[in-house]
Amino acid sequence: xxxxxxxxxxxxxxxxxxxxxxxxxxxxxxxxxxxxxxxxxxxxxxxxxxxxxxxxxxxxxxxxxxxxxxxxxxxxxxxxxxxxxxxxxxxxxxxxxxxxxxxxxxxxxxxxxxxxxxxxxxxxxxxxxxxxxxxxxxxxxxxxxxxxxxxxxxxxxxxxxxxxxxxxxxxxxxxxxxxxxxxxxxxxxxxxxxxxxxxxxxxxxxxxxxxxxxxxxxxxxxxxxxxxxxxxxxxxxxxxxxxxxxxx
Amino acid sequence: xxxxxxxxxxxxxxxxxxxxxxxxxxxxxxxxxxxxxxxxxxxxxxxxxxxxxxxxxxxxxxxxxxxxxxxxxxxxxxxxxxxxxxxxxxxxxxxxxxxxxxxxxxxxxxxxxxxxxxxxxxxxxxxxxxxxxxxxxxxxxxxxxxxxxxxxxxxxxxxxxxxxxxxxxxxxxxxxxxxxxxxxxxxxx
Numbered sequence: 001x002x003x004x005x006x007x008x009x010x011x012x013x014x015x016x017x018x019x020x021x022x023x024x025x026x027x028x029x030x031x032x033x034x035x036x037x038x039x040x041x042x043x044x045x046x047x048x049x050x051x052x053x054x055x056x057x058x059x060x061x062x063x064x065x066x067x068x069x070x071x072x073x074x075x076x077x078x079x080x081x082x083x084x085x086x087x088x089x090x091x092x093x094x095x096x097x098x099x100x101x102x103x104x105x106x107x108x109x110x111x112x113x114x115x116x117x118x119x120x121x122x123x124x125x126x127x128x129x130x131x132x133x134x135x136x137x138x139x140x141x142x143x144x145x146x147x148x149x150x151x152x153x154x155x156x157x158x159x160x161x162x163x164x165x166x167x168x169x170x171x172x173x174x175x176x177x178x179x180x181x182x183x184x185x186x187x188x189x190x191x192x193x194x195x196x197x198x199x200x201x202x203x204x205x206x207x208x209x210x211x212x213x214x215x216x217x218x219x220x221x222x223x224x225x226x227x228x229x230x231x232x233x234x235x236x237x238x239x240x241x242x243x244x245x246x247x248x
Numbered sequence: 249x250x251x252x253x254x255x256x257x258x259x260x261x262x263x264x265x266x267x268x269x270x271x272x273x274x275x276x277x278x279x280x281x282x283x284x285x286x287x288x289x290x291x292x293x294x295x296x297x298x299x300x301x302x303x304x305x306x307x308x309x310x311x312x313x314x315x316x317x318x319x320x321x322x323x324x325x326x327x328x329x330x331x332x333x334x335x336x337x338x339x340x341x342x343x344x345x346x347x348x349x350x351x352x353x354x355x356x357x358x359x360x361x362x363x364x365x366x367x368x369x370x371x372x373x374x375x376x377x378x379x380x381x382x383x384x385x386x387x388x389x390x391x392x393x394x395x396x397x398x399x400x401x402x403x404x405x406x407x408x409x410x411x412x413x414x415x416x417x418x419x420x421x422x423x424x425x426x427x428x429x430x431x432x433x434x435x436x437x
Contacts, residue, residue: 148328
């Protein structure tokens, strides 16, 4: 059975990585510099038994995902505006270029000046998502075959039906790809923003505390938690995207 | 007010300094089949687009198209790549009419296939079925038989004639024009 084979292969690859990690950890010989997989996983298991860890992870997820959803909606809105109106494109494209080119840490520090620490990761995640969704969606709106639009009009489709049956279908693959890619960026940048802004109940705050107290095992355990949550999010998103593409 | 002819009066149309139609006048009867002929680049498709209201003439006027519902087979198939043959045909009508039109054109087995899964001739027949299912009151055909074998050309011509609406067709092929039996002719120089 191919799925069983794939599962075995994944398990084997995971084992190889764990073995390499264990070997390097033994070689280094200091838990303070590189903790072993066993001590990291044990620490993670302990963290998972604490309600506080779940609360902090949940709040981090909430902040970043709220920013992500706002970013996707804003990106689509800007894409429609700039694809439809040349003046909007001329007016707003410099902003997009600035957001794309500036280092994320500059935005985190600026956001810290203006916003509460709880809001910084949310805003940063919006800033990461908007340009990606905006660019991909606007480009595909403009690339939609005008002959299909003309055909739709000749066959009596209303403007709304043309949007639904032609534009949305034409844009969907690129839009969904941008949504998937930007999720990873939102997640990583959101956590980075937490580490700098230090909202009290967050994974970022726990990571910073671990670093401050030189608790390397904790640092590794929380990082593992971030990776696991990121993979889970991507899995949920990809599943949802497949459903959207199938239903559309 | 409905007319029994479509009048093209002194139509001029240019694109980027190149005049495609110059002071062109003609009458298209609103019954039977009218074949538009002309050399390549003479302006046959431009004339179609003017009649359909997809282009505006630089000068002159078109009388008799107001209030009409044209059903079009474009020069290209213009099928939605993400929709099945049935969904494409039902775009301007409904599933029952689409099913009937596809069946008459011999595409019963292909209704659930996407355009990329169809041959060139099959896609052309889907485009014809879409125009027939739409239920227009005048059929505009721009090289409708492209990619069809002789048997399917005959079937398609028969099905189109059975719609009993005026047919306006661009073709450069005499044999294809003859498939419609008797026809009027408009020549663009």
